[in-house]
Amino acid sequence: MHGAELSSTMSDALVILGATGIVIPLFARFRVTPIIGFILVGLLVGPFGLGRLVDEVPSLYYVSISDPEALExxxxxxxxxxxxxxxxxxxxxxxxxxxxxxxxxxxxxxxxxxxxxxxxxxxxxxxxxxxxxxxxxxxxxxxxxxxxxxxxxxxxxxxxxxxxxxxxxxxxxxxxxxxxxxxxxxxxxxxxxxxxxxxxxxxxxxxxxxxxxxxxxxxxxxxxxxxxxxxxxxxxxxxxxxxxxxxxxxxxxxxxxxxxxxxxxxxxxxxxxxxxxxxxxxxxxxxxxxxxxxxxxxxxxxxxxxxxxxxxxxxxxxxxxxxxxxxxxxxxxxxxxxxxxxxxxxxxxxxxxxxxxxxxxxxxxxxxxxxxxxxxxxxxxxxxxxxxxxxxxxxxxEPAPALDPLDADADEPRAIIIGLGRVGKLVAQMLRVHDKPYVAIDFDPDLVERARHEGYHAVFGNALRNDALDKLGIARAPAVILTMDEHVLAGRLTRKLRAAWPDLPIIARARDSAHAAELYRSGATTAVPETLESSLQLSEAALVDLGVAMGPVIASIHEKRDEFRAKIREGGEMTYTPKLRTGAVDS
Structure with missing residues (x-):
C-alpha cells in the first residue's frame, strides 16, 4: 500500500472512530438516536460537507472523508x-x-x-x-x-x-x-x-x-x-x-x-x-x-x-x-x-x-x-x-392494554408468569386450582386481550424492562415462571432477573437438557426440559397400564426426575467457563 493510500485509510479510520467514540455519545446524552447521529455525522464529514472544503482548507483532510466508496x-x-x-x-x-x-x-x-x-x-x-x-x-x-x-x-x-x-x-x-x-x-x-x-x-x-x-x-x-x-x-x-x-x-x-x-x-x-x-x-x-x-x-x-x-x-x-x-x-x-x-x-x-x-x-x-x-x-x-x-x-x-391499578399496588405477593402461550395458560390454571395468586405478563397485546377475555389475570408489558416487573411486585414475588418457547430470550431474561434479584426463585421452561443446563448456568433455580417431562409421563402411563400400583410409580417418577435434574446441574457446572461454553451437556 502506498503512503498516500495508507494516509487516506488512517484518516478515514480516525473519522469513523471519532464519530463512534465522541459524537455518538454526545447525541445519546441529548437522547437523540445513534441512527440519526451516524447519518448526520456522515453528512458533516462527507464529500458534500467538510470534504468539499479540503482544497481550501487542507487540514480538513484529516477530519473528513472524500471517498465514500472506499467505505462501502x-x-x-x-x-x-x-x-x-x-x-x-x-x-x-x-x-x-x-x-x-x-x-x-x-x-x-x-x-x-x-x-x-x-x-x-x-x-x-x-x-x-x-x-x-x-x-x-x-x-x-x-x-x-x-x-x-x-x-x-x-x-x-x-x-x-x-x-x-x-x-x-x-x-x-x-x-x-x-x-x-x-x-x-x-x-x-x-x-x-x-x-x-x-x-x-x-x-x-x-x-x-x-x-x-x-x-x-x-x-x-x-x-x-x-x-x-x-x-x-x-x-x-x-x-x-x-x-x-x-x-x-x-x-x-x-x-x-x-x-x-x-x-x-x-x-x-x-x-x-x-x-x-x-x-x-x-x-x-x-x-x-x-x-x-x-x-x-x-x-x-x-x-x-x-x-x-x-x-x-x-x-x-x-x-x-x-x-x-x-x-x-x-x-x-x-x-x-x-x-x-x-x-x-x-x-x-x-x-x-x-x-x-x-x-x-x-x-x-x-x-x-x-x-x-x-x-x-x-x-x-x-x-x-x-x-x-x-x-x-x-x-x-388504540391504547395498548395497561397495567391495572390492582397490578401496580397489589398487597398480596403473587407468582409472576412471563408468557401467555399454551404453557403459560396451563401454569396459570394449575396455580388457580391450588389457590395460589399469580399475574401473567406478555408483550403481545392480542394474547393479553384473549387471555383476559378467558378469565386469566393477564397484563400487557415488556418483561425485559425492570419497571414493568417492579409494578407487578417482583420484589415480593414468591417465584417467577418463564414459559416462552424462545430459548435465546429465556436465557437473556434469566440472566437479567438473576442479576437484579439474586434471591428470586426462577422456574424456567427448557427445550431439552442442554438448554436446561444453559438456563441453570444463567441463574435459573429450576429448569424443566420438555423432552424429559414427556418421557417421564410416557413411562408413568406405561407402568400404570402394565399393572404397577400408582403410588410406587409416582415415587419412582419423582426419583428419576430428581436424578436427571441433578445430572443436568452437575453437567452445567462441569462445562461452565466465565466467557465460553466448552461443550454440550449430556442429557
Whole structure:
C-alpha cells in the first residue's frame, strides 16, 4: 500500500472512530438516536460537507472523508452481520411459522406498493419500464434500520421481519428482471435467473446439511481452547464463508449470513456468538449509516427542495397506508397495523442497489436516479422519527392494554408468569386450582386481550424492562415462571432477573437438557426440559397400564426426575467457563 493510500485509510479510520467514540455519545446524552447521529455525522464529514472544503482548507483532510466508496465494503459487512444476528435470534421452527406472513404479507406489500408507485410515475410521464423499476425499488424498506428499532419478538417486529425477509429474497429476481427489461439486456436474462436460483438452492441446501454437523464441532473445538480470539475468528469465518458461498452463485450475501445464523441458533453456542459479534455489528452498521449521510448533497436537495419533500411525503404516505391496510386485512390489530405501516414507510438501502441496476440497464436516466437516491437517503434519515410517530399514533388510535391499578399496588405477593402461550395458560390454571395468586405478563397485546377475555389475570408489558416487573411486585414475588418457547430470550431474561434479584426463585421452561443446563448456568433455580417431562409421563402411563400400583410409580417418577435434574446441574457446572461454553451437556 502506498503512503498516500495508507494516509487516506488512517484518516478515514480516525473519522469513523471519532464519530463512534465522541459524537455518538454526545447525541445519546441529548437522547437523540445513534441512527440519526451516524447519518448526520456522515453528512458533516462527507464529500458534500467538510470534504468539499479540503482544497481550501487542507487540514480538513484529516477530519473528513472524500471517498465514500472506499467505505462501502465495510457498510455491506455491517448489513451482513445484522442479518447474521437476526438468524441467531430465530430458529428454523419459528421461520417456518412465519412462512405465510413472508410469502403472503411480504409478497403483497412489494407487489401492491410497488405497483401503485409505478402506476403513479407512469401517469406522470415516466416510461413504463422505468416506472416499474422505480416502483419496485421504492417498495423496499430498510432491514438495517427497521429491525434494530422493532426487534423480532413483538407483533410489530414479527410483521416487519416477514416483509423484510421476502424483500431480501426478491433482490436477485428483481435485478434480473430489470436487466431483462433494459434495452442493453442480453439473451440469457431468464436463463441466468434460473441458473442462479437452482445453484443458490443447492448451495443453501449444502450449507444446511453440512452446518448441522460441522458447526457444533467447530465451535466446540474453539470453546475448548478458552480463547475468545479463536472463538471470534470461528464466528467471522462462518459468517464470511456463508456470505461468499451465496454471493458466488449470484444470490445476495445476506442470504448466506441469515442461513449461517439460523444454523448456529440450533447449537448451544448461539448466545456466545451473538455476544462476541455484537460490537462489530454495531460499528459496521455505523459505517453504513455514515455512507447514507455522505450521499446527501445539501446543495442539490436545496435546489430541488419542494420536489424532494413532495416525493418523500408521497412515498412515505402511500407505503404506510398500503402496509397498514394489508396488515388489517390479515387480522392484525389497528395499533399494530398503524405502527408497522408507518415504520415500514421509508425506502431501503436496497433501494439504492436497485436504482443503480435500473440506471445501468438504461431504464432511467442519470438525473432521475440521482433524484430518487436523494429521496431514499432522506427517507432513511427520518426512519427513527417514523418509528416514534408510529408509536404515538398507534397508542392514540388504540391504547395498548395497561397495567391495572390492582397490578401496580397489589398487597398480596403473587407468582409472576412471563408468557401467555399454551404453557403459560396451563401454569396459570394449575396455580388457580391450588389457590395460589399469580399475574401473567406478555408483550403481545392480542394474547393479553384473549387471555383476559378467558378469565386469566393477564397484563400487557415488556418483561425485559425492570419497571414493568417492579409494578407487578417482583420484589415480593414468591417465584417467577418463564414459559416462552424462545430459548435465546429465556436465557437473556434469566440472566437479567438473576442479576437484579439474586434471591428470586426462577422456574424456567427448557427445550431439552442442554438448554436446561444453559438456563441453570444463567441463574435459573429450576429448569424443566420438555423432552424429559414427556418421557417421564410416557413411562408413568406405561407402568400404570402394565399393572404397577400408582403410588410406587409416582415415587419412582419423582426419583428419576430428581436424578436427571441433578445430572443436568452437575453437567452445567462441569462445562461452565466465565466467557465460553466448552461443550454440550449430556442429557
Amino acid at each position: 465494503p465495510f457498510a455491506e459487512f455491517g448489513i451482513i452481520l445484522l442479518l447474521f444476528t437476526i438468524g441467531l435470534e430465530l430458529s428454523f421452527k419459528r421461520l417456518w411459522q412465519l412462512r405465510k406472513l413472508v410469502f403472503g404479507l411480504g409478497a403483497l406489500e412489494v407487489l401492491v406498493a410497488g405497483g401503485l408507485i409505478a402506476a403513479a410515475l407512469w401517469a406522470m410521464g415516466q416510461y413504463w419500464t422505468g416506472a416499474l423499476a422505480l416502483g419496485l425499488a421504492l417498495a423496499f424498506s430498510s432491514t438495517a434500520l427497521v429491525l434494530p428499532i422493532s426487534g423480532t419478538t413483538t407483533p410489530v417486529g414479527r410483521a416487519a421481519l416477514s416483509m423484510l425477509l421476502f424483500e431480501d429474497i426478491m433482490i436477485v429476481p428483481i435485478i434480473f428482471l430489470l436487466g431483462a427489461l433494459g434495452p442493453t439486456a442480453g439473451e440469457d436474462g431468464v436463463g441466468g435467473l434460473v441458473t442462479v436460483l437452482w445453484q443458490g438452492a443447492l448451495v443453501v441446501a449444502v450449507m444446511m446439511v453440512a452446518g448441522r454437523y460441522l458447526l457444533p464441532y467447530l465451535f466446540g473445538q474453539a470453546a475448548r481452547t478458552k480463547s475468545p480470539e479463536l472463538f471470534l475468528a470461528a464466528s467471522l469465518l462462518v459468517v464470511i464463508g456463508a456470505s461468499l458461498a451465496t454471493a458466488l452463485v449470484g444470490l445476495s450475501p445476506i442470504v448466506g449470513a441469515l442461513v449461517a445464523g439460523l444454523l448456529i441458533a440450533e447449537t448451544e453456542y448461539h448466545s456466545e456468538v451473538e455476544g462476541i459479534i455484537e460490537p462489530f455489528k454495531g460499528l459496521a452498521l455505523g459505517v453504513f449509516l455514515m455512507t447514507v449521510g455522505m450521499s446527501i448533497d445539501l446543495a442539490v436537495v436545496w435546489a430541488n427542495l419542494p420536489a424532494v419533500i413532495l416525493a418523500v411525503l408521497c412515498v412515505l404516505s402511500l407505503k404506510a397506508v398500503v402496509t397498514g391496510f394489508l396488515l388489517r386485512i390479515m387480522g392484525a390489530r389497528r395499533s399494530t397495523a398503524i405502527e408497522t405501516g408507518i415504520l415500514m414507510a421509508s425506502p431501503s438501502e436496497t433501494t439504492l442497489i436497485i436504482l443503480a441496476a435500473a440506471s445501468a440497464a438504461l431504464l432511467i436516466d442519470r438525473e432521475t436516479a440521482q433524484f430518487w437516491q436523494i429521496v431514499t437517503a432522506v427517507g432513511l434519515t427520518v426512519t427513527p422519527l417514523l418509528a416514534g410517530l408510529g408509536k404515538v399514533v398507534a397508542r392514540r388510535v
